[in-house]
Each structure stands twice: as C-alpha cells, then as structure tokens.
Amino acid sequence: MFRNQVSAAYQEIQDRICTGLVLADGKAQFEEELWQREGGGGGRTRIMQHGNVIEKGGVNFSAVHGQLPEAIKKAFKVESDEFFATGVSIVMHPENPFVPIIHMNIRYFEMDEHTRWFGGGIDLTPHYVIPTDARFFHYRLKETCDQSDAAFYPKFKALADDYFFIKHREETRGVGGIFYDRLKPENTGLDFDQLLAFSLAVGNTFLPVYTELIERNRDKAFTTQQKEWQYLRRSRYAEFNLVYDAGTKFGLETNGRIESILMSLPPTAKWHYNPQVNPNSEEEKTLSLLKKGIDWV
Amino acid sequence: MFRNQVSAAYQEIQDRICTGLVLADGKAQFEEELWQREGGGGGRTRIMQHGNVIEKGGVNFSAVHGQLPEAIKKAFKVESDEFFATGVSIVMHPENPFVPIIHMNIRYFEMDEHTRWFGGGIDLTPHYVIPTDARFFHYRLKETCDQSDAAFYPKFKALADDYFFIKHREETRGVGGIFYDRLKPENTGLDFDQLLAFSLAVGNTFLPVYTELIERNRDKAFTTQQKEWQYLRRSRYAEFNLVYDAGTKFGLETNGRIESILMSLPPTAKWHYNPQVNPNSEEEKTLSLLKKGIDWV
Numbered sequence: 001m002f003r004n005q006v007s008a009a010y011q012e013i014q015d016r017i018c019t020g021l022v023l024a025d026g027k028a029q030f031e032e033e034l035w036q037r038e039g040g041g042g043g044r045t046r047i048m049q050h051g052n053v054i055e056k057g058g059v060n061f062s063a064v065h066g067q068l069p070e071a072i073k074k075a076f077k078v079e080s081d082e083f084f085a086t087g088v089s090i091v092m093h094p095e096n097p098f099v100p101i102i103h104m105n106i107r108y109f110e111m112d113e114h115t116r117w118f119g120g121g122i123d124l125t126p127h128y129v130i131p132t133d134a135r136f137f138h139y140r141l142k143e144t145c146d147q148s149d150a151a152f153y154p155k156f157k158a159l160a161d162d163y164f165f166i167k168h169r170e171e172t173r174g175v176g177g178i179f180y181d182r183l184k185p186e187n188t189g190l191d192f193d194q195l196l197a198f199s200l201a202v203g204n205t206f207l208p209v210y211t212e213l214i215e216r217n218r219d220k221a222f223t224t225q226q227k228e229w230q231y232l233r234r235s236r237y238a239e240f241n242l243v244y245d246a247g248t249k250f251g252l253e254t255n256g257r258i259e260s261i262l263m264s265l266p267p268t269a270k271w272h273y274n275p276q277v278n279p280n281s282e283e284e285k286t287l288s289l290l291k292k293g294i295d296w297v
Numbered sequence: 298m299f300r301n302q303v304s305a306a307y308q309e310i311q312d313r314i315c316t317g318l319v320l321a322d323g324k325a326q327f328e329e330e331l332w333q334r335e336g337g338g339g340g341r342t343r344i345m346q347h348g349n350v351i352e353k354g355g356v357n358f359s360a361v362h363g364q365l366p367e368a369i370k371k372a373f374k375v376e377s378d379e380f381f382a383t384g385v386s387i388v389m390h391p392e393n394p395f396v397p398i399i400h401m402n403i404r405y406f407e408m409d410e411h412t413r414w415f416g417g418g419i420d421l422t423p424h425y426v427i428p429t430d431a432r433f434f435h436y437r438l439k440e441t442c443d444q445s446d447a448a449f450y451p452k453f454k455a456l457a458d459d460y461f462f463i464k465h466r467e468e469t470r471g472v473g474g475i476f477y478d479r480l481k482p483e484n485t486g487l488d489f490d491q492l493l494a495f496s497l498a499v500g501n502t503f504l505p506v507y508t509e510l511i512e513r514n515r516d517k518a519f520t521t522q523q524k525e526w527q528y529l530r531r532s533r534y535a536e537f538n539l540v541y542d543a544g545t546k547f548g549l550e551t552n553g554r555i556e557s558i559l560m561s562l563p564p565t566a567k568w569h570y571n572p573q574v575n576p577n578s579e580e581e582k583t584l585s586l587l588k589k590g591i592d593w594v
Contacts (some may be wrong), residue, residue: 032572047570056570168549168558235562242539243549252465252540261465265532265568272564273344273353274330274556 006108006196007063007086011044013203014061014088015108016045020093020207021059025051030059033266039066041084045260049267053099053218057092058263068111069254080111087120088203089247091264092172092210097230098217100126100133101237102210103264105247106123106203108196116192118199119181121156123164124213125174127233128226128282129289131296133213134175138296141178144205148190148198152297157199159294167239171205171290173240179201229283233276234266241265300462303405303493304383306359308341309498310403311358311385316342316440318356321511322348327356335383336363338381342557343477346564350396350515351482354389365408368552374439384417385500386544387394388561389507394527395514397423397430398471398534398559401503402544403496413489416474416478418453418459419503421510422471424530425523426586431472432509437591438475441502445487453477458589463537468587470537475499526580529572531563538562551576562584 018030028051036042043062063086068078087107094101103123110116124137138157145152156178164173183195190198201207241248241264251261277283315327325348340359345351355414360383365375384404389396400420407413421434435454442449453475461470480492487495538545538561547557574580 030569049570056568060569067325102558106339158376170554204496231565238566238568239539239559242536248487258465259571262536267569268565268567270565271353271535271562273328273346273355274559 002192003084003086003108003110006199009196009200010086010088010106010108010203011061013048013200014044014059016105016204017088017090017207018059021054021057024211025053026053028054033260035260036065037066037257038255039064043066043257043260045257045263047263051095052095053094053214055093055095056263056267057094058090058260060089060260062087062089063263064092064256071253072141072250074282078111078115080115081110084110084249090206091139092268093234094214094218096220097222097226098126098130098220099214100124101215101234101266102206102213102284104203106199106208108199117182117184118195120186120199120202121163121177121179122202122209123160123177123179124172125233125237126286127230129286130176130217131289133216134289135296137175137177137213140205140209142297144201145178147201148194149188152198158293164240165244165292166236167244169236169239171236171287172292173237173290174287175294175296176245176292177211180249191209228270230268231268232272235269235271238265238269298487299493300381300383300407302406303496304358306493306497307360307385307405307500308358308384310497311341311343313501314385314504315356318345318351318354321508324349325351330557332557334361334363334554335481335552335556336361338362340554340557342404342554342560344560347579348392350391350393350511351559352390352392353558353564354391357386357557357560359384359386361553368550369547373405375395375408375412379408379413380409381547385579386561387503390531391511392420392514393515393517394424395427395517396511397421397514398531398563399503399507399510401500404502405493405496414479414481415492416480417434417496417499418457418460418474418476419474419499419506420457420471420474422534424527426472426583428515428586430513431593434474434510435503436505437506439594441498442475443497445491446485449477449495450475455590462589463533463541465540466533466536468533468584469589470506470587472532472586472591472593473589475576490525493549503505520575528565528567529569532566532568535562535566549569 025026028048030046033045041064047058065084068083090104106120142153160176161181320486325345327343330342338361345476362381365380387401403417439450457473
C-alpha cells in the first residue's frame with residue numbers, strides 16, 4: 001500500500017536525521033517516546049535537550065488514522081469519515097543565539113483514492129539574520145525544488161512568506177523557506193511516486209543544510225544582551241505557533257499527543273513590555289529583514 | 298451620556314488600583330503610555346516591571362469606538378456598524394511563586410440602545426494552590442456578588458470554571474473566580490445604573506483582595522525548583538491567553554495596540570519537554586486542584 005511505503009520512508013528519514021543531529025551536537029542524545037493514539041495509529045517522539053548546540057529540539061514521526069473530526073470534515077469539504085496522516089516534524093531551538101531556529105515538516109494525508117496529497121516545508125528563524133546564511137539556505141532549497149519542477153521554488157517560497165507571518169506583529173517569523181500543501185497529480189503534473197520523491201528530497205535537505213548552519217555559527221561568542229534578544233525572538237515564535245500555526249491547531253483540536261505537538265515551543269521565552277531596539281543595531285537590522293518578498297537567491 | 302459616565306468611573310478605578318499597587322509593591326512605579334486608536338478612541342496603558350513584588354503587571358484602561366469589524370458583526374448577529382467599548386484590564390505576574398497571578402477585567406460594550414451590556418470578572422492563578430487563599434478569594438468575590446444578586450456568585454463562578462479552562466491540558470488555568478458577560482436588564486432584572494454599580498463593585502474588590510494575598514505570601518522563601526515551577530505554570534498561562542482567550546483574540550483581530558493586549562503574557566515562561574511532578578509533592582497537589590467544580594466557599 002502506498003501509505004505504508006510513505007510512512008516507512010518517513011521513518012527512515014527520522015532515523016537518519018536523528019543520527020546526524022546527535023553527531024553534530026556531540027553531547028545530547030534523543031529520548032524516544034513511543035505513543036499510541038486511541039483512535040488509531042501512533043508515533044515516535046524524539047526529543048533532545050541541553051545539548052552542546054541544541055537547547056531543545058524534537059524530531060517526531062507519526063502515522064495516525066481514524067475517524068475524521070467533524071470540524072476537519074467541514075474545513076476540507078469531504079464526505080469521507082476516515083483519514084490517514086503520516087509525517088515527520090522537526091523544530092530545533094539552539095543554545096547559541098547565532099545558530100538559527102529551524103523547522104521542517106513533511107507529511108502525507110489521505111482520505112480516499114481521490115482525496116490525498118503531500119504537504120510540508122522547511123523554514124528558518126534566525127534570532128539574528130545573517131544574510132549569507134539566509135542565501136545559502138534558500139539556495140539549497142531551490143536546488144531541491146528544481147529537481148522536481150523549476151516552478152516549485154518561487155511558488156513555495158512565496159507561500160512560506162505568507163504562511164510564516166505574525167500578523168499582529170506585522171513581521172515574518174524568520175527568513176522563510178518553502179511551504180507547500182495539497183500537492184497531487186492534478187495540480188503538479190507529477191504522479192504520486194514523483195511527489196513522494198520530492199517529499200523525501202525535502203526531508204533529506206534538512207540535515208546537510210542545518211549542520212552547515214550549525215558549523216558556521218556554533219562557536220560564536222555571545223553576550224547576555226544577545227541571549228536576551230534570543231528570548232524575545234523565541235516569544236514571537238511561541239506567539240506564531242499558538243495563535244496561527246495550522247499544524248498546532250489541528251493537533252490540539254484532534255486530541256493529539258500534547259507534548260509532541262507543543263515540543264515546538266521554546267525552552268525559555270520572555271515577554272518584556274514594549275521592547276525597543278537601538279538604531280542601527282544588529283537587532284534593528286534583523287527586524288528590517290523580517291519581511292515578505294525578500295529574494296534571497 | 299451613560300457611556301461617558303462608565304468610562305469616567307473606570308478611569309477612577311484604574312487610578313485607585315495603580316496607587317494601591319505602587320504602595321503595596323514599595324519599589325516599582327507604573328510607566329504610562331497614552332495611545333490613540335486610528336479608528337477612534339484610545340487608552341492609558343500602565344505597566345509596572347521589576348518591582349519588589351510584581352515582576353511584570355499591567356493596569357490598562359481603554360475606551361474605543363468606531364466601525365464594527367465584519368467578523369465581529371457576524372459573531373454578535375447585529376446590524377449596527379458602530380461600537381463603543383470601555384474597560385479596565387489587569388494582569389499581575391509576581392516575582393515570588395507563592396504570590397498568585399491575578400487577572401481582572403471590567404468592561405462595558407455598546408452597539409446601540411438595545412444592544413449593550415456589561416462583562417468582566419476576576420480570577421486567580423496561583424503557581425502553588427494554597428487552599429486558605431483560594432477560599433478567602435472566592436469568599437470575597439461572593440460577598441461582592443451577593444450585594445447585587447445572590448444568584449450571581451454561583452452562576453459566575455461556574456462560568457469562570459468553564460472559561461478559564463485549558464482544554465488541551467485538561468486543567469483549569471487556576472482556581473477560577475467569577476466571569477460574566479452580556480449582563481443587561483433583560484437577563485438580570487437590574488437596570489443599567491445597578492449593573493454599573495455591580496461592575497464598579499467588582500473593580501473595587503480587586504485591590505483589597507490582591508494586596509491581602511500579597512501580604513500573606515510576599516516574604517515566603519522559595520527555592521530555584523519552585524521558581525522553575527513558576528516558569529512552567531506561566532507557560533500554561535501563555536498557552537491559555539494565546540490559544541483561547543476571547544479578549545486577546547478580539548484585540549489581535551481588531552488591530553488593537555499589541556503591547557497593551559499582550560501585556561498579559563508572562564515576563565519569563567519555560568517549556569520543557571514532558572515535565573513530571575513527584576508523587577505527593579506540592580506541585581502534584583496543585584495539579585490535583587486545577588479542576589472545574591471545586592466549591593471554595
């Protein structure tokens with residue numbers, strides 16, 4: 001069955017990424033929690049904490065199935081009562097403020113033969129935007145996309161800008177990346193095997209890209225003030241995930257495993273009242289780059 | 298005009314509470330920010346930070362008016378295009394984990410002669426539930442309610458239990474309090490002057506109750522572990538406010554002043570993965586009391 005093929009490939013990706021991150025971190029290991037969902041299916045939550053590089057991060061795999069909640073049925077306008085969903089979700093909160101937060105998700109969703117699709121994306125949230133890193137990141141994503149379709153990167157880059165936007169702050173969550181949903185033969189011209197190949201290519205882009213960004217920045221010295229700025233940026237990350245993120249909402253509404261869903265939240269976040277940044281500071285420069293529509297490639 | 302009478306009385310309450318909190322804290326002062334809303338009206342945001350007792354807290358007054366957003370019109374099922382809303386909102390995050398977080402809101406909302414009401418409430422979120430404090434708190438709220446109507450306290454207490462509930466955690470935000478909305482002559486038998494008197498009585502209950510809870514707990518010694526528990530409980534507070542709170546949602550959707558709306562968020566919050574509490578610990582006792590339907594009076 002196709003769905004089993006997808007979830008097996010996703011588990012392999014989870015394994016490979018975890019091995020790579022443990023090597024890169026050099027100190028922390030993943031703690032694994034195997035969980036079952038009452039309605040059907042389960043997952044492997046893997047969390048790393050207090051590492052050399054990673055303060056808190058998760059690489060989660062799940063494959064769940066069961067009855068579709070009424071709210072979701074309405075939102076998707078489908079008749080089917082059954083769903084199957086599998087995916088790998090990653091969020092990494094690094095210790096050093098110069099190492100960026102990263103998020104990746106690859107997922108496959110199926111209701112029936114005619115209603116199934118791939119979704120996912122990777123996006124980067126630097127506490128301090130380093131333009132060379134942002135360019136490298138986007139360039140590598142473009143390379144991955146181009147192998148499937150040259151139209152993908154510009155389209156999915158624009159979708160990421162729109163999706164990872166903190167409306168009430170009028171700022172993007174970070175420097176974006178790619179975001180896509182509901183990819184199927186009808187709207188891509190690719191068959192499901194080709195779409196799976198694209199999904200896996202996105203998954204396999206994560207490790208070399210993030211380990212490169214870790215290597216570039218892990219040993220940079222930082223001040224208490226820069227750490228405080230990291231806490232502030234993390235509070236914006238928490239706001240996005242709790243107010244806007246569709247995956248988080250879906251998880252909370254479908255009685256997902258709370259600790260797995262909310263592993264994306266930062267280890268420490270601070271909300272001071274009305275924080276100000278100094279003119280021409282690195283912090284101000286970062287804010288000026290948290291905008292939609294910047295062409296990083 | 299009635300609405301001006303309400304907003305003038307609310308401003309007086311804001312002044313009185315701020316004076317009292319500065320006295321109780323003994324160190325911090327309120328910083329005031331006067332702001333205007335583009336669509337009409339404005340407010341006085343007053344924030345206290347780094348006090349002896351209060352780590353971060355706000356006592357905000359606003360009186361805004363203008364065009365009703367389409368989404369809100371639909372939600373309220375009204376024809377009117379205009380609204381007026383005035384209120385006082387308070388959230389206090391204390392330094393000492395044995396001093397509880399407190400929230401108060403009194404508000405008056407008006408669309409036209411036939412569509413206007415009072416809403417509000419006070420609720421308490423102890424990091425450690427101290428039953429004598431919770432009883433004192435509820436007893437004083439009951440006294441205030443009873444002066445207007447003996448049916449108010451049981452009704453509004455149950456509403457607070459339902460409202461301040463973190464569904465995905467299956468726990469209440471704290472020990473509750475009172476919560477009410479859309480109070481008008483038709484559903485209370487009180488005229489608008491009497492309803493205003495009730496609203497002001499709630500407002501005037503805040504200061505003596507909270508200063509008493511401060512006095513009882515401010516000098517208690519606490520450990521690093523207890524401070525960490527406070528950070529964890531604050532993360533739940535942030536989850537509630539960002540995921541469920543109607544006032545926060547309303548503010549974010551109507552382009553309210555972000556720093557005033559989000560002043561409720563804790564100065565520092567921590568999300569560790571899958572935190573566990575020790576059997577028979579004070580932390581476990583607290584969790585066992587974060588339930589609906591406890592009769593504290």
